Amino acid sequence: MxxxxxxxxxxxxxxxxxxxxxxxEHHGTxxxxxxRKLNEIEEKLQxxxxxxxxxxxxxxRELKMExxxxxxxxxxxxxxxxxxxxxxxxKGKIAELITQDFGSLERWEKDFRAAGIAAxxxxxxxxxxxxxxxxxxSSDYHTQGIWNSSPLLILDVYEHAYMIDFGVARAKYLDAFxxxxxxxxxxxxxxALRIEAHRKGTI
Ligand SMILES: [Fe+2]
Numbered sequence: 001m002x003x004x005x006x007x008x009x010x011x012x013x014x015x016x017x018x019x020x021x022x023x024x025e026h027h028g029t030x031x032x033x034x035x036r037k038l039n040e041i042e043e044k045l046q047x048x049x050x051x052x053x054x055x056x057x058x059x060x061r062e063l064k065m066e067x068x069x070x071x072x073x074x075x076x077x078x079x080x081x082x083x084x085x086x087x088x089x090x091k092g093k094i095a096e097l098i099t100q101d102f103g104s105l106e107r108w109e110k111d112f113r114a115a116g117i118a119a120x121x122x123x124x125x126x127x128x129x130x131x132x133x134x135x136x137x138s139s140d141y142h143t144q145g146i147w148n149s150s151p152l153l154i155l156d157v158y159e160h161a162y163m164i165d166f167g168v169a170r171a172k173y174l175d176a177f178x179x180x181x182x183x184x185x186x187x188x189x190x191x192a193l194r195i196e197a198h199r200k201g202t203i
Contacts, residue, residue, distance in 0.1 A: 004039035007032045008078050012085030017176035022164040030160060031077040038070035065143075072142040076122055079154040086182025093196060094152065094186045098125075101134040109178070112136045116157050116174050125153040127190075132199045152189050153181065 010027055014020060045063050053060040090098070090105050102108035108125075115123040119138035126137055126149040137146055155177055162173035190196070197203045 004042065005035050005074065007035040008081070010081055010085075015084060015176070015180045017165075017179060018162075018173075019165050022162065025164060026156075026161055027077075027081055031074070031081070034070050034073040034077065038067070038074055041067045041070055068143050069141075072145065076124075076142060076151070076154055077156065079151050080156045083153050083182050083185050084177070084180045086180065086184060088179040088181050088183075090181075090183050092183065092187040093190045094183060097134055097190065097195065097199075108136070112153075112155070113171075113174050113178075116155055116177075117170060119157050121156075121158055123155040123157060124149075124151045125186075126151050127193065127195050127198075129198065150189070150193050150195075153186050 010023070015023065041063050044059075045067065048059045048063055050060060052058050055061060095105060098105055098108045102111065112123060112125065115136045115138045120140040121142065121144070122139045124137045124139070124145075126135055126146065127133075128135055128146065128149045130148055134152070135146075135149070137149065139145055155174075157170065157173075159168075162170065162176075165176075166173045194203055
């Protein structure tokens with residue numbers, strides 16, 4: 001049995017327009033809770049009896065379902081917090097890729113913001129390895145996503161992400177999100193995935 005997942009600490013101390021209390025509730029309580037629960041699920045899977053597997057109800061079924069939920073919750077939140085703490089100015093390779101696929105940064109942002117208003121959970125700018133292009137994907141819960149796509153920029157639009165600071169004024173939260181995007185972090189993801197080479201078909 002492994003040691004389990006260890007919650008990642010924040011890389012920033014404060015954000016522009018998003019309060020410390022909002023971040024603390026979200027990161028310190030919610031996110032860390034997901035990590036703890038994922039460890040608990042994985043531990044219980046070690047001893048769950050495979051012979052009792054059943055699609056209506058079984059321990060294996062419940063644990064496997066919630067493992068997906070908690071795993072996505074953990075990684076989506078880690079990606080979200082890690083792509084905050086910057087100056088909000090789109091730059092580098094990601095700016096080029098967005099311009100190629102969406103026509104301009106402005107058109108991309110308009111679509112991403114609209115997705116942010118329309119979604120109930122997440123908006124993810126992702127690279128799809130099938131069609132080799134970027135998409136703004138929306139999801140209503142942690143377990144809804146597109147297979148074989150890699151998240152590059154992650155936005156959490158659950159109410160818990162902004163209610164303390166903005167009430168139900170989600171558009172104001174989106175302004176704050178955009179002002180704090182760490183585009184260097186997004187560019188690191190683009191580099192690590194070798195997306196440019198993949199688009200050119202050299203890998
Ligand atoms: Fe969240």
